[in-house]
Amino acid sequence: MSPHSVISSARRLVVKVGSSSLTGPDGGIDHDRLVGLADALARQHLGGTQIVLVSSGAIAAGIHPLGLTSRPRDLATQQAAASVGQGALLAAYTRAFARHEITVGQVLLTADDVTRRTHYANARRTLERLLDLDVLPIVNENDTVATSEIRFGDNDRLAALVAHLIDADALVLLSDVDALYDGPPSRPGARRVPVVRGPHDLVGVESGGSGSKVGTGGMTTKIEAARIATAAGVVTLVTGADRVVQALSGEDVGTVFLPVGVRGRSRRLWLEHATTARGRLIIDDGAVTALVDRKKSLLPAGITAVEGTFHDGDPVDVCGPDGATVARGLVNYSSSELPALLGRSTKELARDLGPEYEREVIHRDDLVVI
Structure with a gap:
């Protein structure tokens, strides 16, 4: 079995999409992009795969309704934008998946929700029950109440922790970058890294750079998320959102990070990576x-x-x-x-x-x- 085919054969899959992959040139939600993503995930879901979608975009979805011209920089306005945008984002997903007769459920998490013993168990129980009921959970950080001290920091890390929490077979991180390269993709001669088998494969790889103007994550956060997931035995694929169909079909796109740990729930792994x-x-x-x-x-x-x-x-x-x-x-x-x-x-x-x-x-x- 090829490394990429693990994605197509996964029984339980976590997919994360970044803000930059859901927004248009004006910074607001691009509904065609959102519907395209939902269509791809719906096909996989209807084929028998349990999917949890970790979606950014709440703050971006609140930019236009609040009359803003760009992503706010201060925490209070970000929380206000998230408050307005979260409902709009979920409504858009609800409509998109309803076309396939798929019910979605919203799960908003803060770091405290998944570090304290009872909260951790509740988060896991809720997600498991939603999947048992054939619901497609849509997870996001609860930006309306999270403070800088208790944030996950980005949804890449949150997605890796959710994959660990529900003992997923695989994790797919979708963004506006199609793969990990051995240098800046814009540099002539930069080559895609198709498979990462361990830390030794990252030696010499330049992964710096910030995320897009509407998101918070860059390639560095995706490598860190892959490290968390693979330590829990979860195969991780990093690729572009425009290649989601090929990724879910097991085609050779993006970069696959192979597991370095053993699958199975361990609250200690979560404690190490989810807490500050x-x-x-x-x-x-x-x-x-x-x-x-x-x-x-x-x-x-x-x-x-x-x-x-x-x-x-x-x-x-x-x-x-x-x-x-x-x-x-x-x-x-x-x-x-x-x-x-x-x-x-x-x-x-x-x-x-x-x-x-x-x-x-x-x-x-x-x-x-x-």
């Missing part, structure tokens, strides 16, 4: 050994310092004596509670403060070694 640390815990050498080598939970006795402001349940980085990050986890205490507990055993804390203090600072199930 709200603070740092500095630990001693003994605690580093316990976490890294013995896979133990983090206890108050091994912590020497607390940095930052965070609440219980927030993600924090765990750093060794030299300041290097060794792990990330969801903390069970706030930054205001922890300093009084440092260096003390859980039994001592339970005796002096009550039984509720006989617990880990970070349980090993909520911790990933980096």
Whole structure:
């Protein structure tokens, strides 16, 4: 089986489309492009493939209704544009898929929705149930409430995490760039990289450059998304939105990133890639050994310092004596509670403060070694 044929044979597929692939020269949504994408996905869906569409474009869809001439730069106006545009975007998708008698469902996510234990389980359960009901979920970051501190940052990374969350067979990232090249595509002699089998295939590849004027992602974000997905065992294809039909047919287009990890749900992988640390815990050498080598939970006795402001349940980085990050986890205490507990055993804390203090600072199930 060729690397590209995995896409056409996927039982469960996540497809991400960027804003630049849905907008026209005026910056607004190009409905012909949107309908063309929906038609291609509908054929695959009706053929038996479960598809989750991660779609950008909410902010772009709100530009014209708000009388703006370009994508807003400030967060508040971006959120306002997303609020107006999200409904318009979903309505357009609803009409486009209804032509094929396919029902769509909207799922808006923030980083908090998929890092906290109960929220993570809820997001997975919702997507699984929608797929069971033969609905085509349309996922986007909830731009109307997300702040700069709790954003996924771009929908490429969100799509990779959704592919991991639902244990997808493959991920397709569609944009206005048809493939990864070994240099800028505009440079004479630049060659397409058809297959990436591991990090060694990216040595010497120039992937810099920003996204389009209506989007936030560039090729660098797609490579990072591919790294997240392939670490979870998900085959990833990067190609142009105008080649979606060929991509879904398994033709040799774009760049395929082959898995470097094993498929299967692991909340720790999600924790590593989906979260942004709200603070740092500095630990001693003994605690580093316990976490890294013995896979133990983090206890108050091994912590020497607390940095930052965070609440219980927030993600924090765990750093060794030299300041290097060794792990990330969801903390069970706030930054205001922890300093009084440092260096003390859980039994001592339970005796002096009550039984509720006989617990880990970070349980090993909520911790990933980096």
